[in-house]
Amino acid sequence: MVVELLIDKLVQGGDGLATHEGMKVFVPYAAPQERVRARIVTQKRDYAVAEIEEILEPSPLRISAPCPYYGACGGCQLQHITYQGQLVLKKLYVNETLQRIGQVFVPVRHVTVEAEPWHYRNKTQYPVGATGDGMAVGFYKRGTHDLLDVPVCLLHPVEFDRLRETMRGIFAAAGETGYDEAKHEGNIRHIVLRQGTRDGGLLAIVVTRTPELDPRAAELISEQPGVTGVAQSVVPARTNRIMGSQTRVLFGSGHIHQSVLDKTFQVSAPSFFQVNVSQAEELCRKILKHIAPKGDELVVDLYSGVGMISLTVAPFVQQVTAIEVDPTAVEDALVNAQAQAIRNVEFVCSDVGRAISRVASTDIVILDPPRKGCPPETLRQIAALRPKRIIYVSCNPATLARDLATLEQLGYTTYEIEPVDMFPQTFHVEVIARLGPLGSADE
Ligand SMILES: C[S@@+](CC[C@H](N)C(=O)[O-])C[C@H]1O[C@@H](n2cnc3c(N)ncnc32)[C@H](O)[C@@H]1O
Structure with a gap:
């Protein structure tokens, strides 16, 4: 019809x-x-x-979308809208979602502007599939697991296009096969590329179904211009997970370096890092502004990754306790703290729900959970600490709205909402919420 x-x-x-x-x-x-x-x-x-x-x-x-694959590829949703228009629509979307799901009626600030809304991603994960006569490398079509061969993407560095294509040729020459999801056959499942800032390195991670990977193929990848490391991650099961639980470095260095404000962070192959460094800087600046530190604060940073937020905040407060479940990310964080000569951060490798019960008291809680948000029990534990401020960083306005509503029931009120345009050309948006105890002088 x-x-x-x-x-x-x-x-x-x-x-x-x-x-x-x-x-x-x-x-x-x-x-x-x-x-x-x-x-x-x-x-x-x-x-x-x-x-x-x-x-x-x-x-x-x-406007007319610049990418020739737009509409077929599932990666972007907003290329047909002017960049200024995207910012306005994201602000309206955040506002509407917070009101509808969380009954949060706080004026949403303007979304930060990304000066370079193209080629901003420092990490790309390409699914690899089997075709009749070879291997497809690209992205899934919208809402499916059907692979679209996409040789050029406007969101990541141009070097990625060239390297990805070279890797396909190397795999084909080595007789490696792309992964067939339906039959659970073939070996190469994903190519993951990560680039550091300035001379921060270029890491190629090959995700395979079996532990086998032609050693000459890995060596040839390591010889490509700019490549500083090659790693392999094995995912044997039928799963949507991209990386396996173990990542093995095959050549060179197993990590890259990202510079955010005046700090450099080691990021290992499997560790989380924000995909857009200039907006990660915006995020850090705004978190500092929302904390408004005087110097004597105790801070808890939950879901702390490689310590980007903890180490940014640490020089301005008395003590930070950082909790992160991924042991590789915590190892990175410890290296980063030492390299930055920061001694007032304690890194705890644990599930947040388990470790937060050991925190005695705190002035400020920062939390930056994955897309699914924060379990209600963890929110109860946060509120029980009675912090003067809670800074909630979220990449999913819907789960943020749900969690702000829970915190409201636990005696906290949202005072400020500030979106950050971490993901131009897509509908995704990062949001910072600042909360304080109900009726505090924090408004
Ligand atoms: C969105 S990232 C934020 C990382 C960090 N704040 C940053 O900006 O770089 C979420 C982090 O939470 C970690 N994580 C996920 N579930 C967790 C849990 N239950 N307990 C502790 N950390 C968890 C992930 O490993 C990941 O590093």
Whole structure:
């Protein structure tokens, strides 16, 4: 069925939302306030999904997407919208999500601007698949695990395109096979590339199904221009997990270095690091602003990774306790603290839920959990410490909204919401929330 729709707004996932005869219709690659003719491709009881056939009246925010794979590749959702428009829409989306899910009615600040909204990613994970006559390397098509061969991506460094293509040739010459997800056959599952800032290195991680990997292939990869290390990670199971639990360094160095503000961080192959360094700097600046340290504060940094936030904050406060579950990230954090001559951070390698019960008291809690957010029990433990401020950093406004609502029930109020544009051209957005005890003089 083909219908005419007026797009009201963008919602989670970046889809446009319209209403047709009382039914919600989600329209990918639409822009707000435009009128489209669209074909209903999925019809459920309480919603439908439609594909645009013709734009009848374009939104003033609409532009032509520069990437030739846009629309087929599932990586980006907002390339058809001006960059300024993306920032406005992300602000509206954060505001609407916090209000609808969390009943958080705090004016959302403007989203930070990324001066270079292209080629900003320092890490790319390419799924590798089997084709009839070889190996496909690229990205999944939207909402599927169907692989699209994408030789050029505008979000990561141009060096990645060249290296990725060279690696495909090296694997093919070595007789290596791409992973067939349906049959659970073939060996090469993912190519993961990570680049450090300035002379911070270029790491190629080959994710395989079996422990075997042609040693000459790995050596040839290590000889490519700019490559400073090659590692292998084995994922034997049928799973969506990209990296395995162990990563083996095959050649060169197993880590890169990222510079954020005046500090340099060692980041090992499997350790988390923000994908956009200039916005990671914005994030750190804003966290410092929200803490407004006087120098005598006790701080707890939960989900602390390689210590980017802990070590940024440490010189301005009395003591930081950092809790992180990934032992490799904690090893990186210890190296980073030593290299920066910072001695007032204690790094605890543990699940946050377990280790936070050992914290006696704190003035400030910073938390930066994964997309799924924070378990309610952990939020209860945070609130029980009665910190003067909670700084919640989130890459998922929906789970942030849910957790802010829980913290509200535990006696905390959200005073400030500040989004950071960590992921231009996509609907993803990083958000900082500052909370304080209900009725505190913190407003
Ligand atoms: C979004 S990252 C934030 C890292 C760090 N704050 C930064 O900005 O670089 C989330 C981190 O939480 C860690 N993590 C996930 N679940 C955890 C848990 N239950 N307990 C402790 N750390 C956890 C992950 O290993 C990852 O390093």
